[in-house]
Amino acid sequence: MKNTVIPCLGAATVAAALLSAPALAVELTIACGAVGIERQVCIDGANRWAEQTGHSVDVVATPQSSTERLAMYQLLLRERHNTVDVFQIDVIWPGLLGEYLLDLSPYVPDTDAFFPNLMANNTVDGRLIAMPWYVDTGLLYYRKDLLDRYGHPVPQTWDELETIATDVQLGERSQNGNFWGYVWQGSDYEGLTCNVMEWLVSSDAGTVVSTQGVVTLDNDRAARIIDQAAGWIDTISPPAVLEYQEEDARAQFEAGNALFMRNWPYAWRLANEPESAVSGNVGVTVLPQGDSGMPSGALGGWQLAVTEATRYPALSADLVRFLTSESEQRRRADFGYLPTRSALYNEPELTQGNAVFEPVGRALENVAVRPSSATGRTYKYVSRYVSGEIHEVLRGTKSTSDALASITDRIVERGLGDLQRP
Structure with missing residues (x-):
C-alpha cells in the first residue's frame, strides 16, 4: 500500500488525505495559467499536492485574455459543468461569479493569516467564495x-x-x-x-x-x-x-x-x-x-475558487488550501508572485531580494x-x-x-x- 503523508493541517485536510489510497484516488481539474511561468508554477504546485495526497490534477490552460477567460468560466459555471473543479479568478470577479462557487470557509482553518481586505473582497453575501492566491497593487x-x-x-x-x-x-x-x-x-x-x-x-x-x-x-x-x-x-x-x-x-x-x-x-x-x-x-x-x-x-491579482458543481468539494477545497499555503506562497515568490499572507512580508529572505515587497505590504494595509x-x-x-x-x-x-x-x-x-x- 502506498504511504500517505497526512500533515497536521486541520480536519478537512486530514479527511482529504484519508482518501488517498489508490483505490479511491480521483483526478481533479484546475483551470489556471495561460502560458509561460504562470502556467508552469501552477502545474508545479498541483503536482506537489498530488504527491502528498495520492490523487492527480489535470491543469487546463486558460486564455491569456481576461475577457476570454471570464467568458469560458461563465459558460462552465452557469451550465453547472463539473469538468473543472477549481478556477483561477480575477480579483474583480467574486461578485460576478459568487453564486456558482463553493463557500470555502469550512475548509480553510487559517483565514486570519491573510490580509483582511483581500478576504473581504472574496466574501460575497457572507460566503467566502475564493482564496487570495497572489496579489498586485499600484x-x-x-x-x-x-x-x-x-x-x-x-x-x-x-x-x-x-x-x-x-x-x-x-x-x-x-x-x-x-x-x-x-x-x-x-x-x-x-x-x-x-x-x-x-x-x-x-x-x-x-x-x-x-x-x-x-x-x-x-x-x-x-x-x-x-x-x-x-x-x-x-x-x-x-x-x-x-x-x-x-x-x-x-x-x-x-x-x-x-x-x-x-x-x-x-x-x-x-x-x-x-x-x-x-x-x-x-x-x-x-x-x-x-x-x-x-x-x-x-488591489489586483488572482484568487482560487471551487465550483459548487464539483463532485469532490473537500478535495477541491484542500487543493485550494494547499496552493495558497505559506510554503507554496513562499515558493511562488521566487518567481515574482506576491503573497497574500501578511506574515510573509516580514521575512527578510523574501523582502531583501525584491524591492516591491515592502511597499506592497504597506499598500495592502489600506488597499483600494x-x-x-x-x-x-x-x-x-x-x-x-x-x-x-x-x-x-x-x-x-x-x-x-x-x-x-x-x-x-x-x-x-x-x-x-x-x-x-x-
Whole structure:
C-alpha cells in the first residue's frame, strides 16, 4: 500500500488525505495559467499536492485574455459543468461569479493569516467564495538619481509629488524637452478606474460604492483629489497621458522621460533590465496619500475558487488550501508572485531580494478595493461610469462636481441592488 503523508493541517485536510489510497484516488481539474511561468508554477504546485495526497490534477490552460477567460468560466459555471473543479479568478470577479462557487470557509482553518481586505473582497453575501492566491497593487516608481541631484525626498503626499515633479521637470527640460514629472494610466479603461480608486482611498474619500451598497462618491474629499489630478494634465503629466495604459507609461519612464510613474509590481524587474535607460536608478515605494488619508494602491491579482458543481468539494477545497499555503506562497515568490499572507512580508529572505515587497505590504494595509463584490454582475457598468466620466474631467470637458453627481445618478438609476445615496 502506498504511504500517505497526512500533515497536521486541520480536519478537512486530514479527511482529504484519508482518501488517498489508490483505490479511491480521483483526478481533479484546475483551470489556471495561460502560458509561460504562470502556467508552469501552477502545474508545479498541483503536482506537489498530488504527491502528498495520492490523487492527480489535470491543469487546463486558460486564455491569456481576461475577457476570454471570464467568458469560458461563465459558460462552465452557469451550465453547472463539473469538468473543472477549481478556477483561477480575477480579483474583480467574486461578485460576478459568487453564486456558482463553493463557500470555502469550512475548509480553510487559517483565514486570519491573510490580509483582511483581500478576504473581504472574496466574501460575497457572507460566503467566502475564493482564496487570495497572489496579489498586485499600484506602486510609485521614481528616479533615485534625479531626486538626489535636485535634493528632494521621496514624496509622501500628492502635494509633495506635485511640487517635486514641477521642480525636477523644469530643471530637466533644458536637456530633454520630452521630460515630464509624472506618468500614469489616464486612458478610458479599467486602469483609470484603478487610479481613481487609489486617489479616493488615499484621501479617505470612500470607495465609490460601500460594502453596504451605498454610493459614496459624491463628496468633498473626492472632488478635491480628482480636481488635483485633473490639474496634472499638461503641467506635470503629458497631454498624451489621457491615452496611456500601463505599457505606455512604462515606455516613457524607461526611456528616461519621467521622474515618477504609477504602475504595477511587474514594472520593477523590467525597469532594471539592461535595455532600460534608467536601469539601476529606479526606486519604488507606496503611492502618496492625500491630506487626510493613508497610502494605498488598487488591489489586483488572482484568487482560487471551487465550483459548487464539483463532485469532490473537500478535495477541491484542500487543493485550494494547499496552493495558497505559506510554503507554496513562499515558493511562488521566487518567481515574482506576491503573497497574500501578511506574515510573509516580514521575512527578510523574501523582502531583501525584491524591492516591491515592502511597499506592497504597506499598500495592502489600506488597499483600494474596487467595488466589484458590492455591485456583483453590474460592476462592469460602475467601472465604465467611473472611467468614462472622470476621463472627461481630465480632458477638461466636464466639471468634477458634474461628473461625480452623474456617476452617482447613473449607478442609482440603474438600480444596482440596494444602492442608495448616503
